[in-house]
Amino acid sequence: MPNASGTVAIALTVNGKLHKLALDPRTTLLEALRDDLGLTGTKFGCGLGHCGACTVLVDGRRIVSCLTLAVMNQDRAITTIEGLADGHDLHPVQQAFVEHDAFQCGYCTPGQIMSAVGLFEEGKAGSAAAIREGMSGNLCRCGAYSNIVDAVRQAAGGEVAR
């Protein structure tokens, strides 16, 4: 139940670390990550689940963190873009995005990368067409799509178009 200040006690496990927070029940998972935990790699785009900029993994599955409440994600393993690299060693998807220049402004990039990691978990990155379909929940207003497909294709172990 909320206390006098209208907040509730919430425990979130993010990138392997347990955080105890006092949050307004309305707080979305996205807001908790960015505003309360300072993990600003996850981006706010549309706030309505349309753009995918806020994609994170919950128990290994990709979701849009703007359409779920923080209070509903306790006892779940949350992974953000900050939790992907192993020290200074980039995750293969991050490395592939760098090598393929798979971004321009970079705002959608954390969501694109988390989405690609989720796509691999789903086992559906077998062709360029499957990657285009599987990455359809992530918009890039710069239009870096062709390089994104190449990066994901490389990270999946497939042939790149060029």
Place this chain on the structure above:
Amino acid sequence: MNPFSVTHAQDTAAALSGKGADSDAQFIAGGTDLLQLMQEGVVRSDALIDISRLPLAELEVRDDLLEIGALMRLRDLAEHEVVVREAPAIAQALRETASPQVRNMATVGGNLLQRTRCLYFRDAGAPCNKREPGSGCGAMDGCNRINAILGGSEHCIAAHPSDLAVALTALDAQVVVQGPDGERCLPIGAFYLPPGDTPEIENRLGPDELILAVRVPRSPAAARSRFIKLRDRETFEWALASCAVAFAIEDGRVADPRIVAGGVGTTPWRLERLESMLDGQALEPKVIAGVAECAADGAACRPGNAFKAALLREAVSRALHAGDVS
């Protein structure tokens, strides 16, 4: 969003007692539609009841039916091997629903109860008889490109948004609901209500009831069911017109077919006249052409959405041709 509390229901009884005690309370599971509506100020609620951890997320394969738990995620249902084999229209509809992220979150029950995408319903500043009864309908003479051409009334022409419900209607599914007085089962064809004079009432689910499951009869017709969706772009978009078909073939002829349209009706729309035309016929191209030609007969088109009549005919034709694969 307006301020609200969140309680976490441990079982269905607790969930239902929370709902009964407070009529403004809303169940939340996947949250993918409700939180959009609350972010936009279209829906307000003082109290959310989190039902996401209730044990209703499994699919049970029984002798005569598939019982799909209301909290099953769309992705899990779409990928279930028995569904892919025995009710392919469900898998096809879900693979074309929303985005991969949303399919990992959204639940079966929530999908059936999602609200219309009508632009005026989703704009809290616009008149809408569904959102605010008596305020008028902006879509009637406004931007009605995505609105319904079948089943509308003078008060509302909002199209029903669910792809899954279209497939389930073709499969003669039943919706299992739990209320204070116990369980009851409704045919999905009787679950949804056209707008009539009360567009704010969209289905027969009571304010103190919860969907527990959906039952899909196992049959040869279900196993050859198909779903076709036509939309503005190839993926991550709602249907402008869709069609689910299910029928058995007996002695080379179609037996007791279901032909159901989506994206064009105020509810999932059974095309019963087309079903009668097809029943007992061999599934040949000229038969399909004759049936599909009549798909939009009786439609009430407006200048903005008249193109949907041709799309509906095409969706029916493609679904029947796809069903021809033996």
